[in-house]
Amino acid sequence: MVSKPFLSIERLTQRFPDGKGESLTVFEDATFGVEKGEFVCILGHSGCGKSTIMNILAGLAEPTSGVVKMDGFEVSGPSLDRGVVFQNYSLLPWLSTLKNVSFGVAARYPDWSKARVLEHSREFLAKVGLEGDVIHRKPSQLSGGMRQRVSIARAFANQPKLLLLDEPFGALDALTRGTIQDELLKIWGGTEQTVFMITHDIDEAILLADRILLMTNGPFARVEESVEITIPRPRSRTGIVDHPNYYAIRNHLVHFLGQRSQELSGATSDGQSQSPVPIRIDKTDAPEGEGESRLRAVNL
Amino acid sequence: MAGVELSDNKRAAILSIVMLAVGLVIWEMAIPGQKPVGELTEYERLTGAGAQKAGVPPPSQVIAKAWEELSNPFYVNGPNDKGIGIQIGHSIYRVLTGYALAALVAIPFGFLIGMSAVAYKAFNPFIQVLRPISPLAWMPLALFIIQDSDASAIFVIFICSIWPMLLNTAFGVAGVRQDWVNVARTHELGHLKTAFMVILPAAAPTIVTGMRISIGIAWLVIVAAEMLVGGTGIGYYVWNEWNNLDLTSVIFSILMIGIVGMMLDAAFAMLQRAVAYAE
Numbered sequence: 001m002v003s004k005p006f007l008s009i010e011r012l013t014q015r016f017p018d019g020k021g022e023s024l025t026v027f028e029d030a031t032f033g034v035e036k037g038e039f040v041c042i043l044g045h046s047g048c049g050k051s052t053i054m055n056i057l058a059g060l061a062e063p064t065s066g067v068v069k070m071d072g073f074e075v076s077g078p079s080l081d082r083g084v085v086f087q088n089y090s091l092l093p094w095l096s097t098l099k100n101v102s103f104g105v106a107a108r109y110p111d112w113s114k115a116r117v118l119e120h121s122r123e124f125l126a127k128v129g130l131e132g133d134v135i136h137r138k139p140s141q142l143s144g145g146m147r148q149r150v151s152i153a154r155a156f157a158n159q160p161k162l163l164l165l166d167e168p169f170g171a172l173d174a175l176t177r178g179t180i181q182d183e184l185l186k187i188w189g190g191t192e193q194t195v196f197m198i199t200h201d202i203d204e205a206i207l208l209a210d211r212i213l214l215m216t217n218g219p220f221a222r223v224e225e226s227v228e229i230t231i232p233r234p235r236s237r238t239g240i241v242d243h244p245n246y247y248a249i250r251n252h253l254v255h256f257l258g259q260r261s262q263e264l265s266g267a268t269s270d271g272q273s274q275s276p277v278p279i280r281i282d283k284t285d286a287p288e289g290e291g292e293s294r295l296r297a298v299n300l
Numbered sequence: 301m302a303g304v305e306l307s308d309n310k311r312a313a314i315l316s317i318v319m320l321a322v323g324l325v326i327w328e329m330a331i332p333g334q335k336p337v338g339e340l341t342e343y344e345r346l347t348g349a350g351a352q353k354a355g356v357p358p359p360s361q362v363i364a365k366a367w368e369e370l371s372n373p374f375y376v377n378g379p380n381d382k383g384i385g386i387q388i389g390h391s392i393y394r395v396l397t398g399y400a401l402a403a404l405v406a407i408p409f410g411f412l413i414g415m416s417a418v419a420y421k422a423f424n425p426f427i428q429v430l431r432p433i434s435p436l437a438w439m440p441l442a443l444f445i446i447q448d449s450d451a452s453a454i455f456v457i458f459i460c461s462i463w464p465m466l467l468n469t470a471f472g473v474a475g476v477r478q479d480w481v482n483v484a485r486t487h488e489l490g491h492l493k494t495a496f497m498v499i500l501p502a503a504a505p506t507i508v509t510g511m512r513i514s515i516g517i518a519w520l521v522i523v524a525a526e527m528l529v530g531g532t533g534i535g536y537y538v539w540n541e542w543n544n545l546d547l548t549s550v551i552f553s554i555l556m557i558g559i560v561g562m563m564l565d566a567a568f569a570m571l572q573r574a575v576a577y578a579e
Binding site: 058059060077078079080082083084086088090092093094103104107108138140158 | 479480482483485486487488489497498501502504575577578579
């Protein structure tokens with residue numbers, strides 16, 4: 001490797017006691033990187049350790065071994081440099097919408113005046129479409145979609161170096177999910193924000209990500225492949241389905257999650273660092289021979 | 301009937317007033333009137349039937365007494381005859397002093413044992429043994445050690461109000477959702493900020509419920525404590541009027557105890573609404 005990526009996960013291993021005196025290995029020696037400004041989604045079945053990886057990146061959990069480095073520094077403990085959007089929104093129910101955002105901004109920029117903190121918070125709430133009276137309501141008076149918007153605004157308002165999204169749309173209905181995905185793309189498009197996101201939803205991952213990491217089933221889960229999404233931005237939900245690469249990529253992902261994630265599971269690392277295989281699927285103008293050679297393990 | 305629609309609240313209020321009126325009328329009629337002395341036979345007069353008999357007074361007498369006492373609540377006619385306002389004032393002062401001291405100890409301490417599972421388990425046996433002790437059982441010990449009846453009464457209030465506040469605070473703090481704590485951690489809030497910005501508001505409804513239970517118990521206990529220590533206070537007043545065989549004053553003061561207790565509870569109900577939040 002010539003230069004280290006912005007976020008570098010090195011030989012990350014997580015084992016839990018299984019209650020019978022032995023240990024259960026969720027994943028071992030996982031090694032991958034995320035570049036600055038990149039939007040990376042991680043896809044995998046429940047129990048493969050996605051959330052564990054997320055918690056380690058957030059600093060909320062400690063790995064059994066291995067390190068996470070961001071900007072060359074080892075990550076330990078939670079930090080304002082790594083913002084998190086949790087699946088269940090995690091808004092503080094006794095604070096108004098605006099205060100839920102502004103307390104985070106005030107923590108991030110302790111030397112800002114109160115007025116500046118509020119203005120900055122309002123600005124980011126407006127970016128997700130929350131303006132006017134709504135921002136003075138308590139979270140319990142908001143719909144699920146609006147609550148998640150607040151949570152996204154809070155994370156973006158803090159301008160963290162790395163934004164972690166833990167299945168942010170998992171609890172939303174399909175229509176709301178679509179709208180908020182668009183809003184996430186919009187707010188992300190205007191920043192240089194590096195995003196690492198967990199999802200279960202293949203279409204969501206294709207729409208949002210620059211790169212998708214595919215995980216095999218646990219135990220001994222691995223980050224098996226790193227699939228580049230060769231669909232140009234800006235993307236829209238209706239636009240991407242017409243792109244020639246869309247179904248090729250989608251089929252590859254479906255095939256992986258439906259079959260190969262199971263077949264490939266359970267292999268130990270034998271003490272070797274486990275990096276994902278880079279996959280590039282491009283059916284547009286790539287020369288025939290070159291394109292084919294990169295179409296590894298694609299079943300079309 | 302006549303097309304008049306009343307809200308449930310109004311209908312309940314009317315029903316309450318009707319029940320009160322019916323109850324008072326039955327009570328009034330159930331008390332046998334004393335014959336005037338003039339109508340008694342000579343034999344009856346000789347056997348003492350003409351003397352004032354002690355009996356349960358009718359409500360009309362209680363109301364007259366209440367009017368008399370409440371129109372001049374702060375008079376002082378010597379150590380054994382003070383206005384009802386002064387007596388209640390002494391009781392409230394004792395309750396609030398003992399209660400405030402208990403809150404100062406119970407809430408910070410409950411916070412600490414709620415944050416640490418080990419501390420909770422270590423203190424739990426002591427709490428479980430001390431909690432069921434009737435507060436009045438402490439009275440002899442308090443009187444001996446403190447050697448002051450007023451301070452002993454305050455101590456008894458302290459000891460009885462501490463447990464619900466302590467346990468509820470610990471319970472509320474221990475039960476704060478991990479998500480909210482994680483929000484504090486990812487925003488790098490320090491321990492003190494996390495405690496005041498996240499844990500305290502999250503646990504506040506449980507803590508205030510404990511405070512409300514405590515103030516109720518404290519008000520129950522002060523009456524009994526003052527019957528023992530004497531001197532001043534509404535509990536002493538009840539006992540003093542019983543010794544005077546003035547049942548009208550006894551009934552009147554019982555009602556006053558109820559009303560003050562209700563007002564204390566209502567104050568905490570307001571506080572409870574102020575800190576409540578919906579998830």
